[in-house]
Amino acid sequence: MDKRKTLYISDLDDTLLDKSSELSTYTKKSLNKLISRGVDFTVATGRATDAAVKMMKDVELRIPIITFNGAVIYAITFKNRT
Numbered sequence: 001m002d003k004r005k006t007l008y009i010s011d012l013d014d015t016l017l018d019k020s021s022e023l024s025t026y027t028k029k030s031l032n033k034l035i036s037r038g039v040d041f042t043v044a045t046g047r048a049t050d051a052a053v054k055m056m057k058d059v060e061l062r063i064p065i066i067t068f069n070g071a072v073i074y075a076i077t078f079k080n081r082t
Contacts, residue, residue: 012047043061043065049074052074
């Protein structure tokens with residue numbers, strides 16, 4: 001059996017974020033639905049870690065995010081997550 005999986009990585013600016021530099025409710029719900037179904041997803045950005053964490057706070061990421069243009073890999077943990 002082929003056990004390979006695909007890791008989906010998205011940029012934030014001009015990709016996931018809307019014109020107000022925020023994630024829309026639709027995007028948050030869609031990402032959480034995909035992640036809950038087992039899709040491996042994270043983001044990579046040139047932004048600072050704290051800014052990216054704040055933007056992604058409503059997405060149940062299970063894979064570390066990539067920030068500062070690849071200089072930092074950061075695992076997001078929130079109190080409401082197990």
